[in-house]
Amino acid sequence: MNKQQKQHILNFLEKGIKLDGRKLEDYREIKVEKGFSENAEGSAKVTIGDTIVTAGVKLSVESPYPDTPDKGTVMINAELLPLSNPEFESGPPSIDSIELARVVDRGIRESGAIDFKKLCIKEKEKAWSILVDICPINDDGNLFDASALAVVAALLETKFPEYDGEVIDYKKKTNKALPVDKKKIPTSCTVLKIGEHFLVDPNTEEEKCVDARLTVEVEEDGTICALQKGGDNAISDKDIEKMIDIGIKKSKELRKHIG
């Protein structure tokens, strides 16, 4: 991103609009399609403007970790598919995909929304393991919020397959949902600072000239359960306050999409 391009974006922001004419705190149109991939135990496709992100949940039975013998596990992984953005490359996970997966993971884990004890089948021997994969199909900015929303929607849609104590029959889904507390599960809002302006839901050009960003993950009652500051510039305490206010306000709006 060169200086001229950044100045162009700043000129827009001065007028209180983003490149596509939206106000700074407006999201693009959001759509959530649950059950997007039938072979997953749960899945969702989230569209924010032209950004499309899918997430799918696979369940398996594993032996629990020795330090948590009475608990199941969750693992969230992201693949920044080169299909979705000309700048993404095939190969081992990039630092961007690791950060994305870890921030989404942290929000879900720390909110306490998943009752891991209920995932235990037999102490020290068997417990359900939840594997969630994030796969963007088109990256037009704001993969963070779209991915978090997709993961939450997929988790809420997940149904256990039939399990007889020995073998899982993946072809037969039961009606039993995951032990997920809908009130606790967070929605994520990423607030960007460009110059002196604060905005949400950027497209890829705006994302590239970010000075600082803050991802705020919020539970239904307004409790913050995860934060991640990104971008090359530091932020002041006033900035933090402002960004968190926007994050809490907007994540409430996002909550109505998890259904």
Added chain:
Amino acid sequence: MAYTKRNDGRKFDETRPIEAKVGVIKRADGSAYFKIGKTIAYAAVYGPRELYPRFLKNPEGSMLRCHYNMMPFSSVGDRVRPGANRRAKEIAMVTDKSLLPVVELGNFPNSVVDVFIELPQTDAGTRCAGICAASMALADAGIPMKGMVAAVSIGRVDDKLVVDLDYSEESYEGGTVADIPMAVVSTTEEISLLQMDGEISKEQLKTAVEMAKQACSKIDKIQRDALKKKYEVKNE
């Protein structure tokens, strides 16, 4: 026990329902969505663009580089581990070869045309669905082409030849199964993908090739219609 009726009630020469769209991935230079039964393929084309590593550069034209990937949650049963395994690499290679006869890349020296195929949901026939999507995405990207490529798998299930096997037929246990994925170049009716696993007689194989040509000409029409639809003018 002979295979007298298909598991999902289709006719023996009938493909599963097909849905095709182009321009579904805005960031890409060309893209397509191809759904056949429960198998879904997305394809995105990027290029011609700069090719790295540099030693691969060819002054006589652009390289076609296909990638094939099943999403981790795409299949029944265990999660598919991310990253290209041997199977994915081989499929990417045969996809490449199936499309090469139609693309005209001589005018783009030292560059690459990348084709990324992603499968969010699978029920057999993934390489064929990927090729169908890739052919449409290349056309959508405006890559010069001598024709389109359609692909379908012809199967032998016990004593019958069937078009477009689904997973239940691929894993049929009442008799011998052969799976023959084929790709057909629309303009010349030549075969640009031919693989088989299973057992089959020479005569049956001949019939299978004929069946593939017929099924592919139907798929070709669906692909072309999808491409035209992008440029349809809606009269209100």
